[in-house]
Amino acid sequence: MRAVRAVLATVLGVSLAATVAGCSATGGKRAEDARKAAAEGRSAVDTPRWTVAMVTHSGDGDTFWDIVQNGAKQAAVKDNINFLYAHSDEGQQQAQLVDSYIDKKVDGLIVTLAKPDAMKAAVARAVKAGIPVITVNSGSEQSKAFGALTHIGQDETIAGEAVGDELDQRGRKKALCVLHEQGNVGHEQRCGGVKKTFDGDLQNLYVDGTNMPDVQASIEAKLQTDRSIDAVVTLGAPFADAAAQAKKAAGSDAEIDTFDLNAKVAAGLKSGQLGFAVDQQPYLQGYEAVDLLWLYRYNADVLGGGRPVLTGPQIITEKDAAALAQFTERGTR
Amino acid sequence: MTATAPPVKDETPADERLLRTSPLQRLLGRPELGSVVGAVAVFVFFAIVADGFLRASSFGTVLYAASTIGIMAVPVALLMIGGEFDLSAGVMVTSAALISSMFSYQMTANVWAGVGVSLLVTLAFGVFNGVMLTRTKLPSFIITLGTFLMLTGLNLGLTKLISGTVSTKTIADMEGFASARALFASQFSVGGVDIKVTVLWWFGLVAVATWILLRTRFGNWIFAVGGGADAARAVGVPVRTTKIGLYMGVAFCAWVSGQHLLFSFDVVQSGEGVGNELIYIIAAVIGGCLITGGYGSAIGSAVGAFIFGMTSKGIVYAEWNPDWFKFFLGAMLLLATLLNHWVRKRAEATR
Numbered sequence: 001m002r003a004v005r006a007v008l009a010t011v012l013g014v015s016l017a018a019t020v021a022g023c024s025a026t027g028g029k030r031a032e033d034a035r036k037a038a039a040e041g042r043s044a045v046d047t048p049r050w051t052v053a054m055v056t057h058s059g060d061g062d063t064f065w066d067i068v069q070n071g072a073k074q075a076a077v078k079d080n081i082n083f084l085y086a087h088s089d090e091g092q093q094q095a096q097l098v099d100s101y102i103d104k105k106v107d108g109l110i111v112t113l114a115k116p117d118a119m120k121a122a123v124a125r126a127v128k129a130g131i132p133v134i135t136v137n138s139g140s141e142q143s144k145a146f147g148a149l150t151h152i153g154q155d156e157t158i159a160g161e162a163v164g165d166e167l168d169q170r171g172r173k174k175a176l177c178v179l180h181e182q183g184n185v186g187h188e189q190r191c192g193g194v195k196k197t198f199d200g201d202l203q204n205l206y207v208d209g210t211n212m213p214d215v216q217a218s219i220e221a222k223l224q225t226d227r228s229i230d231a232v233v234t235l236g237a238p239f240a241d242a243a244a245q246a247k248k249a250a251g252s253d254a255e256i257d258t259f260d261l262n263a264k265v266a267a268g269l270k271s272g273q274l275g276f277a278v279d280q281q282p283y284l285q286g287y288e289a290v291d292l293l294w295l296y297r298y299n300a301d302v303l304g305g306g307r308p309v310l311t312g313p314q315i316i317t318e319k320d321a322a323a324l325a326q327f328t329e330r331g332t333r
Numbered sequence: 334m335t336a337t338a339p340p341v342k343d344e345t346p347a348d349e350r351l352l353r354t355s356p357l358q359r360l361l362g363r364p365e366l367g368s369v370v371g372a373v374a375v376f377v378f379f380a381i382v383a384d385g386f387l388r389a390s391s392f393g394t395v396l397y398a399a400s401t402i403g404i405m406a407v408p409v410a411l412l413m414i415g416g417e418f419d420l421s422a423g424v425m426v427t428s429a430a431l432i433s434s435m436f437s438y439q440m441t442a443n444v445w446a447g448v449g450v451s452l453l454v455t456l457a458f459g460v461f462n463g464v465m466l467t468r469t470k471l472p473s474f475i476i477t478l479g480t481f482l483m484l485t486g487l488n489l490g491l492t493k494l495i496s497g498t499v500s501t502k503t504i505a506d507m508e509g510f511a512s513a514r515a516l517f518a519s520q521f522s523v524g525g526v527d528i529k530v531t532v533l534w535w536f537g538l539v540a541v542a543t544w545i546l547l548r549t550r551f552g553n554w555i556f557a558v559g560g561g562a563d564a565a566r567a568v569g570v571p572v573r574t575t576k577i578g579l580y581m582g583v584a585f586c587a588w589v590s591g592q593h594l595l596f597s598f599d600v601v602q603s604g605e606g607v608g609n610e611l612i613y614i615i616a617a618v619i620g621g622c623l624i625t626g627g628y629g630s631a632i633g634s635a636v637g638a639f640i641f642g643m644t645s646k647g648i649v650y651a652e653w654n655p656d657w658f659k660f661f662l663g664a665m666l667l668l669a670t671l672l673n674h675w676v677r678k679r680a681e682a683t684r
Contacts, residue, residue: 027506028441061489061499061604210605217398221649225385331498
């Protein structure tokens with residue numbers, strides 16, 4: 001016990017000394033504060049304070065859904081809306097969350113239909129209770145049949161097809177599609193879309209998305225096995241960096257391309273480390289959904305004419321990256 | 334016919350503890366034997382079926398995959414020998430990485446300051462686990478499950494609260510990053526093969542743990558508390574200190590592992606690490622640790638991690654459908670445990 005205490009005391013002393021002595025002159029919070037101009041939003045309307053709830057199929061700590069939320073919150077501030085958010089990657093639990101918001105008698109619901117069968121009954125209950133529902137992100141096929149007002153999102157297959165076309169234009173012959181969640185329907189659709197339009201050969205690689213070193217080592221192993229792979233497509237922004245490191249380690253000269261965007265991807269595009277990114281503009285999915293519910297409540301407006309409103313795919317290359325960098329850093333692109 | 338009585342053998346046995354055992358018997362008694370046999374089998378198997386598995390560069394990749402598991406499998410194995418579990422080990426790695434990154438960033442401090450604070454806080458998690466366990470006498474399963482859930486929530490909640498997003502901001506442009514990266518996430522070349530520095534950390538930790546287990550008093554205590562805590566206490570083994578020390582060992586290695594995570598990717602996703610604790614336990618069990626405690630070795634955990642690395646990457650090299658990966662893993666876990674069991678029974682029978 002005494003040894004334990006001695007170790008703790010030493011470590012405490014050393015790290016405190018290091019903190020006091022060693023400030024970083026570069027980067028960090030100070031740099032961010034210097035960059036950031038405060039822009040707090042105020043509501044732009046005087047409609048009653050309606051409550052809108054969003055229930056997604058996001059896992060814990062997903063960057064993508066964080067951006068969706070940022071968009072929704074910003075629209076909520078502008079529209080004088082009280083915004084609530086919940087998520088579960090289990091279909092049954094997601095449906096239960098929707099039920100609890102129905103019990104709370106919210107004024108509008110935003111849901112994702114990644115697992116349509118699990119969500120069908122819950123959406124029907126909401127519609128029956130007179131709560132307007134908007135679906136976002138996934139579920140463009142089921143949205144209308146389930147009784148939702150509008151669907152806002154990207155068609156995963158169309159997005160995949162855009163990637164296939166882009167790979168063709170870049171003269172790629174053999175591509176690797178890296179799926180970071182086994183059994184995710186949207187992921188399969190994306191890779192399926194790429195396969196549809198890509199003239200070369202496409203292979204799928206499944207990796208464990210919760211374990212970054214493993215993602216890197218798996219891609220590395222694949223690139224070592226098959227030297228003819230000249231393009232790697234990752235399905236989420238955080239995985240593009242792991243792919244880039246795997247490429248370096250394997251000594252491959254494949255091009256790294258990715259779905260979705262974040263600050264690191266924007267920087268990678270700018271430096272030429274990445275080829276292109278396909279953005280489905282998650283900020284827009286959150287923002288538009290809240291805004292449309294406000295419009296519906298206020299003016300009975302509906303958008304899309306019964307068809308999904310597409311927020312993507314938008315192909316982003318080196319040219320656009322510079323302009324987007326500042327938006328990715330504040331977490332809205 | 335004169336019956337000559339057969340020469341009577343001296344039947345009074347010497348003290349059985351003083352019996353000489355042949356080197357073969359001693360080898361059979363080693364906890365890691367079963368796993369070594371398994372590792373050789375897995376290696377030969379993939380060498381035959383997977384193109385490119387035997388290439389030198391592939392070896393570097395497999396070693397890297399094994400090392401990231403192995404670094405954590407070492408303290409987890411020691412803990413299991415000591416008769417306890419740690420379900421919080423997986424997310425603790427992520428916590429350690431998040432703390433370093435966010436402390437450095439928010440304080441605009443030298444990266445090394447964050448690394449130091451992270452060591453301190455992570456060790457405190459270990460102390461918390463150990464103290465809670467020894468004070469409450471609840472099973473470690475419950476205590477560390479609680480820690481696991483709390484850390485998962487803290488990782489997400491605090492990261493979101495402090496950074497505003499679910500991943501940390503990049504610290505790659507801050508002072509001290511380059512030297513910290515050299516220590517935790519660099520690589521070097523041996524005969525043309527790129528080896529990650531985590532492999533050195535791993536080997537070093539295995540060596541230290543083996544020395545502790547076999548050559549120090551603390552090592553004896555670990556076996557004693559795992560074999561029977563009450564008996565150990567009765568003969569004067571400080572059970573409480575030993576267990577807290579073991580949990581601190583897990584925390585220390587989680588810190589090392591977390592720093593690697595941070596400095597190789599420089600941005601940390603706060604939701605990572607869930608589920609890895611089971612992988613560490615699997616590696617330790619494949620390596621010959623008994624779930625009931627009191628038996629196992631650090632080298633065995635390394636062999637277990639190596640089997641894990643070979644399988645997960647071998648399936649990629651063999652270009653198999655990865656849908657079956659978890660099935661292979663489960664089958665291997667069962668086989669390894671059965672093999673261990675069988676080898677141990679035989680070793681005890683021939684003694």
